[in-house]
Amino acid sequence: MSQRAYLDAASAESLHPAAREMLLSAVDSGWADPVRLHHEGRTARLLLDNARAVLADAVGVRADELYLTTSGTAAIHAGLTAITAARTRAGSTVVHSAVEHSAVLHTAGADGVEVGVDSAGRVDLDAFAAAVRQTGVAVAALQSANHEVGTRQPIEAAAEACGDVPLFVDAAASIGHDAVPAGWSALTASAHKWGGPAGVGLLAVRKGTRIAPDWPMDEREDGLSPGFPDVPSALAAAAALQARLSEAEELNKQHRAWIDEVRRRMAADIPDVEVVGDPDDRLPHILTFSCLYVDGEALVTALDAEGFAVSSGSACTSSTLKPSHVLAAMGVLTHGNVRISLTRDTTYAEIDRFCAVVPGVVRRIRAEVGM
Template identity: 60%
Template sequence: MPYFDAASAAPLHPVARQALLAALDEGWADPARLYREGRRARLLLDAAREAAADAVGCRPDELVFTPSGTRALHDGIAGALAGRRRAGRHLVVSAVEHSAVLHSAAVHEAAGGTVTEVAVDRTGRVGAGAYAAALRPDTALAVLQSANHEVGTVQPVAEVAEACREAGVPLLVDAAQSLGWEPVGGGWSLLTASAHKWGGPSGVGLLAVRKGVRYAPQHPVDERESGRAPGFPDLPAVVAAAASLRAVRQEAAEEAARLRALVDRIRARVPELVPDVEVVGDPARRLPHLVTFSCLYVDGEALLHALDREGFSVSSGSSCTSSTLTPSHVLRAMGVLTEGNVRVSLPRGTAPEEVDRFLGVLPGVVAEVRGALGAPAAGAGSPSGEGELVVDSLGKRCPIPVIELARAFGDAPVGGLVTVLSDDEAARLDIPAWCEMRGQEYVGERPVPGGVAYTVRRRS
């Protein structure tokens, strides 16, 4: 049963499992205690820290273990901002950071700080120049991911780090998606990661703070982990995290090349096999194991369920799969289609046959979901007073507004306008994205009672 959502959580690596079991027996005591069980725990903790620091590329005393990647980001951003309070209260992030970063930024803004979100291009990549231009004399901290968690695009960390160095601004790199593949190069100041992304156990994040970086922890005082991660350490999980990081790194180059070829196959074949698909993200500068595509006229949740019935576990950034019913902020920032979105992230060891079976199943599954929704062939739509077709999709959820737009489009003359009325958040993204994919002209939007009117001109 192929599990293709390694970017959410990778199955436990055998080395992690083995190390965890050993450490359950040897590492349950308090490493701060003076007796033999405590000393044994301390030895394990020290060894784990050395191994993890070696993989990160920092000194052991620069690295602490946190309860998760999210907590590493929350605490790391708060600590770095507070440590640089004298410099100012301006924070720079990219628009496609993990939600833990954006939510930290929101807290900072609510507390009176200022935040600049650097935009990305249609591949999800930050421009190093645009990032550098966002740095100001009062910038306390800059945050940039090493690679994007939803579309796999690798960010220009080294160039941004150089710009930050010149501006005297510390750079925090969120390396959650890439650390299992390789160390982060360039002159970063802080780095965070999450063990269950590389096959380590859940319950372990990493926070590295380079010597000389101003840092003021914002949680209550606690003696553990250099005062940077309060609470009793989950030592067996920490030991397993460090051991598995070393193990996956040993296999990383070979496995990355293998998975990269499988992802290339998906990137090439999906548009051939499935009509009206947009494969997103940078085709070359990307994570080896991750690919994302969106299917026009498809309900993401229905697609996920249909794939699940066929035995494939994938995730989606479509609005219907989110508890808040808003599309992924990453897809939104890229300006790409959000409906019928599928993220495939291959765990280590994925067999080529599994990928082939996925490619074999996908076209039928998409067709089935489209069929159930009545995806476009000929369409409705009533001429308005100004020779403009108006489609009332108010109250209808993604992907229905785009399906109704496409249906109505057949009735519009070349040069004519079609306007869709919608109160669905995804329509704002998906109607322009549909125009881009179809080579039609997106005219714009205007508010109307109960929603928004999106207008498109037929070009061909």
């Protein structure tokens, strides 16, 4: 296949050159246990502290407010569970939007209080505020922006509505692609979303927000992520985020314009298509559209054959292509959907070719099923 276009950055982005260079260098210097007192251990500790400082600065916290985990999902599980456990006197209920990542939904459990969203995927702020004011609420969870449709959430207004209830923000979709919102008590992110290596997650917990891990603790990351730290990967994650932020202004401007073009061309060139998410107040690099009378798996497979790597179904359950809980909560078409998300290496030629190819692919699939 001569032409491949990877348009699935929201799932994972290839390793940033800055991360690759740092990783190769750090493998030879950061392999020792950073809690040991010998020279090799102190060297690893210095490198780990440097990585933490860079990552903390990028999300706007102090270094001692940032914990490193093995993934964004692990950061959500650890952080949300530990904050909830620390607030048992207030209650144990987690209030969350209906479009949160599955890790938040699973951690909140059946006793969580779900708040609906509008057709753009934005939380009903009045309903969110009312839910948080109920007795028994331990913590509120609201993503910075949606991982499937790109719509930003009103984090600062939600934080104000929360009052003394901590606001937990999953920022995996936005870190490296958008400004970090203000007002939150805890925030999570995942390095492979901004060009860092897989296996590095961030959990930032502001001072004054109590945490109480309810699992056996050790001396690492205050018990929030026990086990031997991957120092080279942490350094690579920091290098990638620092580099990504230096590129962000130009990349975001470029990506926003290209996504606007895809939005226009999909709506104009494909009958019975629904382009979803807020057209303006959104992440710059993500777009989802759904095609009536088309199976999502068939569409992804056909586009892959044409050289395009895209996703479909729920971003949390793509291995089974279950209907997206995000799109269902928005009340929009849940099948025949495609999410594209642009990388730092995406070119306009790839976007133009994608827009030219998709209408024909959709027509062919519809014809095959007699539509």
